Amino acid sequence: MxxxxxxxxxxxxxxxxxxxxxxxxxxxxxxxxxxxxxxxxxxxxxxxxxxxxxxxxxxxxxxxxxxxxxxxxxxxxxxxxxxxxxxxxxxxxxxxxxxxxxxxxxxxxxxxxxxxxxxxxxxxxxxxxxxxxxxxxxxxxxxxxxxxxxxxxxxxxxxxxxxxxxxxxxxxxxxxxxxxxxxxxxxxxxxxxxxxxxxxxxxxxxxxxxxxxxxxxxxxxxxxxxxxxxxxxxxxxxRPASVFVADFIGRANFLEVPAEPDRGHAIVTAFGKKMAVPSHPDVTAHDTALLMIRPEVLSVAHASREGEGVILNRTFHGASVDYEIETAGGTVTAAVPAPHPAVLLTEGTPVTVTFAPDRAYVLPRR
Amino acid sequence: MTAPPRRRGDLGVRAALLAVVALVAVGCVYPLINVLAEALSPSALPRYAEFVTSPVDLAILRNTIVLGLLVGTCGTAIGLLFAFVQTRLAVPGKRVLHLIALLPMISPPFAVATATVALYGRRGLVTYGIFGTEYDIYGLDGLVMVLSLSFFPVSYLGLLGMMRALDPAMEEAAMNLGAGRRRIFRTLILPLLAPGVVAPFLLLFIEAIADLANPLVVGGDYTVLASRAYLAVTGEYDTTSAAIYSLILLIPSIGLYLVQRRWLARKTRITITGKPSGSVHLIRGWGRWPVFTLAVLIALVIVSLYGTVLAGAFIRAFNVDFSLTLNHMRVALLGAEGREAVADTTLLAAIATPIAGLAGLTVAWLVVRHLGRAAGWLDFAATLGVAVPGTVLGIGYVLAYRDDIEVAGVTVLPGLVGGGALAGGSLAIILAYVVRSLPAGLRTATGALAQIHPHVEEASTDLGARPLQTFRRVTLPLIRPALLTGLSYSFARCMTSVSTIVFLVTPDTKIITSQILSAAGQGHYGVAFAYCTLLSLVVLLSLGLIRLVVGGSILTRQEGRL
Amino acid sequence: MVSRAKRGALILTVMLLAGACDAKAGDTAGVTIACGGQEQWCSVMTSHFTKATGIPADFVRLSSGEALARIKAGRNKPEFDVWHGGPADAYVAAAAQKLLAPYRSPNAAEIKPEWKDPAGAWTGVYVGVLAFCNNTEVLAGKRMTPIRSWRELTDPRLRSNVAIAHPTTSGTGYTALWSHVELNGGAKDAALGYMRRLHPNVLQYNKTGSSAAQQAATGEVAVGIVFAHDCVAVHEEGYTNLHVSYPEEGTGYEVGGVAVVAGARNSTGARKYVDWALTAEAQELGPTARVYSLPTNPRARIGNKLRDMSKVKRVDYDIAEAGAEKIALSRRFDIEIARAPKQ
Incomplete structure (x- = not known):
């Protein structure tokens, strides 16, 4: 043409x-x-x-x-x-x-x-x-x-x-x-x-x-x-090549975690669970690495008793809701599809936080 | 451009309007009416019939217009050449070139013309001494050369500012669409500058046809209206004829002025919004050298002329006896008249300059921002100061302000002109200075204001500032470089204006230019050159002082941002 | 018509100026002179007048036309008391407009009748003789010697090498033209005929009279037709290549005047000035200011530099008639001569 x-x-x-x-x-x-x-x-x-x-x-x-x-x-x-x-x-x-x-x-x-x-x-x-x-x-x-x-x-x-x-x-x-x-x-x-x-x-x-x-x-x-x-x-x-790229493109939560490389993956512990997450090749054994989780990858659910975190803040965007959650590993942001208003979580609510390991990424600290 | 909101009702605007209208009325319109009343009196009317039937007079009118058009064209072209070299060529010595291009802002009457004859006349040091030709410079060619070189800085500064303001991305766009340098100049730069070229062209035209000193020296048989009017007074003792010639002289000025306004109104251009990007690409090819050479040649001519003035002040008899002497300087500097003249002129010009600069700025501000239909009239009235021959204005001053002005038996305004008048007649001189130098400041300020987007001022108004506050706090700082140029120009003009002043000097106030006039008139060219040198020195020192006071620099790139 | 703000500004300016100018505030006891001579001449004249009479005097240098225009425009409130110097035709024009106060000075009695106004409006103080201002170098280049006659001036070798002023705009130019009228017994056609023969040799018709001397000095032309004192003045400036010569057929001249301005503030002082200006001692002052024109007072001594000039053959120059014919004759010259192409 x-x-x-x-x-x-x-x-x-x-x-x-x-x-x-x-x-x-x-x-x-x-x-x-x-x-x-x-x-x-x-x-x-x-x-x-x-x-x-x-x-x-x-x-x-x-x-x-x-x-x-x-x-x-x-x-x-x-x-x-x-x-x-x-x-x-x-x-x-x-x-x-x-x-x-x-x-x-x-x-x-x-x-x-x-x-x-x-x-x-x-x-x-x-x-x-x-x-x-x-x-x-x-x-x-x-x-x-x-x-x-x-x-x-x-x-x-x-x-x-x-x-x-x-x-x-x-x-x-x-x-x-x-x-x-x-x-x-x-x-x-x-x-x-x-x-x-x-x-x-x-x-x-x-x-x-x-x-x-x-x-x-x-x-x-x-x-x-x-x-x-x-x-x-x-x-x-x-799969950003560095923390700079991860940070510059889109939003990202970074959790500082010990990591064990394992065939393209790294074994990390996040929110109390041990899992294998895809990893940057530069991540080496016995290293503290950064676990990158995009906010939309996190799932948040109301915890009946003690959960992994507590909601600090809530921002409503229309199509989605941002929750700022205080966890043991630090404060993270989760973006979840907006639910029915009745089910919106309020500040101070204890929550459980989960994510699919293959949608996260482990980066070396530098 | 959308018309800015009118705020005529505002008190500050009204006061400003009143002040400048009063200034223009007192300094220009009223004296002119006094003269023109004579030109339009019943006894003068048959002269017009005589004028249009007399081949001699018609030839003079044609000469005047031809001269104006040629000087307008050449002066603008030289200005464009220098601005182009300054902004677009990768060549050495641009700063020096810039300074040389500003030099003619200081052009004492007779100096440039006389130096031109000395260097480029039939026995000129250059034309005869070096090239061995007896070039007859008297006439149209010599006049165009001298006037173009004397007046071109105004077009240079204007175009320099415009070329610097052009978004370089535009040239880059053309360039990567495949356009070469020459094509970019022809299809982009020239058309974009066109509206900016018109204003200096008009000013050059008006100044050229109103100039009288140069036609007297190099005019030869080529007679123009302004010098004819002057000679009607000085040679024929006939002020009525002078007034008639002046009235006729106003016709082409007014005509061209109106044409310009219409043309500009139709061709308003707005730079497209968006951040200017890209950078200026200086021409580095071989093509720059011919252009540069031309500019350097012209610069050399300018330098040679001013060099001659300077040298002439210390040489016994130019072209004949080149021995050095301090006699001329002694007369100019140590003679009672000379010393007094230097002091008086400087003082009066120093008083007049800020008034003229501020008035020009105010008129520009009112015209561009606050007045609708009336703007044209105010603008024109303020331009009249250069549009009429100084001789006529001078006579008008004597007619209008020699007597006390009384209303109902009470003296409202004591006589301003002549010996025994207030402050030794110096008020009238200040007024004349202001009126004669106001248009230059007006033009630069108008150009600068047009480049400031009304939004900037609207933002200030929005924040609660009254128009006058906006003007003082926002507009004024933004156009400070233009103000600086305006002030410098005004000062230079004050110091060099002559034709009006000869009618206003009194025993108490001596003025350098009138000393130059009488020295040159009697063949004391060395003394005349010495006065010119002193005058230029005072102007240069004062420009430095203005620069210190107002800030910024007349000599750096800043003033280009007009 | 003056706004309050403007007046405020004016008053402010006045106050500013007062500091600078109060030392020279206008005095009424003195005499103010509109001086048509050279700056230095004016200065010498006024200071000697004050020395001789004790009356303070001040002057403004003005060319004749400027002086006339200024006196006329300010007629309701004259700023000048006396007008001194400059050609008599300007005084004639001023007298016609009643701008001068007639005064027959006792000292005028000795002055030739053709050199003063019969009604006493003005009196002659010096005589300037029309001469040839020769550039000897340029002439030598043409194997010529200084010009001795009007006839010689039309020599084809001098093509485009003569400078003369236009009679319409310059008193010098008109004096030259009228000289030929007198030389031809009043025949204007014959005078114009001579100008027509001279035309090819004229470089240009200058606007002002004295510029011809300058053109001769710088070699722009070989000969300038000017008043002798203009040529001498340039010679004194250092242009030693100049040589003054006089036409043997006879030449015209101008008479410089002095007059009391009508309505003068200090008419007593003005009359005293006129009396003094006509004395022999005042008229002998010229050369000290490098002004070399002839005195009108027959008792004034004539210095060496003026001896030649005083012996020059002069035409019988009728100032009154010359003035009366000026406009018509100048116009004929403009149309018949000046605009003709140079073959």
């Missing part, structure tokens, strides 16, 4: 980052923004760079786009090293956080801008822009100026403008951060759909883990300029 009908060849690029490093000199000090980032992205894959602000994700993206030069390492597109290629010849298109729409041009002119730089006839351009407008649900707005559009529409124009030139790689720099929550959800689907349809390789920067989870084929979690983990959303969520 082809969005713009100008080029029948499917275009998507294999992107490889090899040991990218970027040092800035700031006030005489050298700051390492990106530190040896290596990454292989398959054609058509959608990858998210995720991390807290200042982790180097945007810098990495800008190096790929060609706006920054790496201090060391290289960027390869389809096996060709492109470090020295100026941005305008890189066959990539970026969607900016500020959209960077050209305020003096209409929607049509904005979208056509990139096409006019290539050798296309007027008719071809009109055709391509028309398809882009249709697919982005912008028909009827082509003669408006950007400031006459709503936020979501501006975003769609920015997207259309980038995609219509059929780049080999689409780059996204937190493009949804200026939209409200509802629109953001819709736009995620929109971006994903378009990217899939065109089969363009996507590199997406965000600090919003939910966004990363819902959109990506693979997520690259970055921390202090380095890659903390690369994996599918499920891997990242269920």
């Amino acid at each position: 082809n969005l713009i009908g100008l080029d029948r060849e499917p275009r998507s690029g294999a992107l490889r980052l090899d040991g990218l490093t970027k040092r800035f000199a700031a006030r005489g000090e050298s700051v390492v923004a990106v530190d040896g980032v290596s990454l292989d992205i398959a054609p058509g894959e959608f990858i998210t760079l995720l991390g807290p602000s200042g982790c180097g994700k945007t810098t990495t993206l800008r190096i790929v786009a060609g706006f920054e030069r790496a201090t060391a390492g290289g960027v390869y597109l389809d096996g060709v090293r492109i470090d020295a290629v100026p941005p305008q010849q890189r066959s990539m298109a970026m969607v900016f956080q500020s959209y960077a729409l050209f305020p003096h041009m209409t929607v049509y002119e904005n979208i056509a801008y990139g096409l006019r730089l290539r050798d296309h006839t007027k008719a071809e351009i009109a055709e391509a822009v028309k398809i882009a407008l249709t697919s982005m649900n912008l028909v009827g707005k082509e003669h408006r100026h950007p400031h006459e559009l709503a936020g979501g529409e501006q975003q769609r124009v920015a997207l259309a403008r980038a995609m219509v030139v059929q780049p080999k790689v689409l780059l996204f720099d937190e493009p949804l951060s200026n939209l409200d929550a509802k629109l953001r959800g819709a736009m995620r689907a929109e971006i994903r759909r378009a990217q899939h349809m065109l089969g363009i390789t996507g590199l997406y920067v965000t600090h919003d883990q939910e966004e990363a989870m819902s959109m990506s084929d693979r997520i690259v979690v970055m921390h202090r300029g380095r890659i903390a983990q690369i994996g599918t959303p499920a891997e990242i969520y269920l």
